[in-house]
Amino acid sequence: MDATQANPTYDLSTGRGLIACPRCDALHIEEDLDQGETARCIRCNTVLARPRAGAFVQLIALSFTSIVLLIGAVFFPFLEISRMGIGNATSLFGVALAFADGVLLPLVLAVLAMIIALPVFRSFLLLYTLMPLAQGHRPHAHAADAFRMAEALRPWSMAEIFVIGTSVALVKVAGLASVHLGPAFWAFCGLIFVNVAARAFMCQTTVWDAIEQGNALPAPGDRG
């Protein structure tokens, strides 16, 4: 789809701006795309924009799903280890409490922040940004900051890495005792798919455009 072309003339007064490729920094004139069209960088073929119908509503649903799964992941049993009739099941919350007065406390807090707190916070930021936009309302006052922060925090949400790390560790433990995976482990696995789906629906250019257009709407005050 040849929606963007390197063109030296552009006119900001018509609402058209420039868009930089996130990978190679090539500048393109931003064009309005129809649903289903894809704009790619002319130099490195990176996808620049891919608007999809109903993407905001789907992203909101996925953010809610993510919050529910993460809350379940904290309090449901993560795994149960048993050997010779003696077993023990624990949740992430239980692990945190067990290490609450030890030297490992900073490590536990860092892990919980990366795998629980940050993803939940990111989901709330996305909800804050997208909910008014999905309803066609003016965005909240700090929607741009919230969305920028949500995108900046994306690499620090490490739920998937946690699942991979845990799986590798469990292979070793499984040789010593019988291990049963609890609901929290499966919640994390579900979270991987939710994140993949959210990434597929997320088109940053579309969100920024929606924030920009939403801010151009008449000021609220009559919203209540």
Ligand SMILES: [Zn+2]
């Ligand atoms: Zn590029």
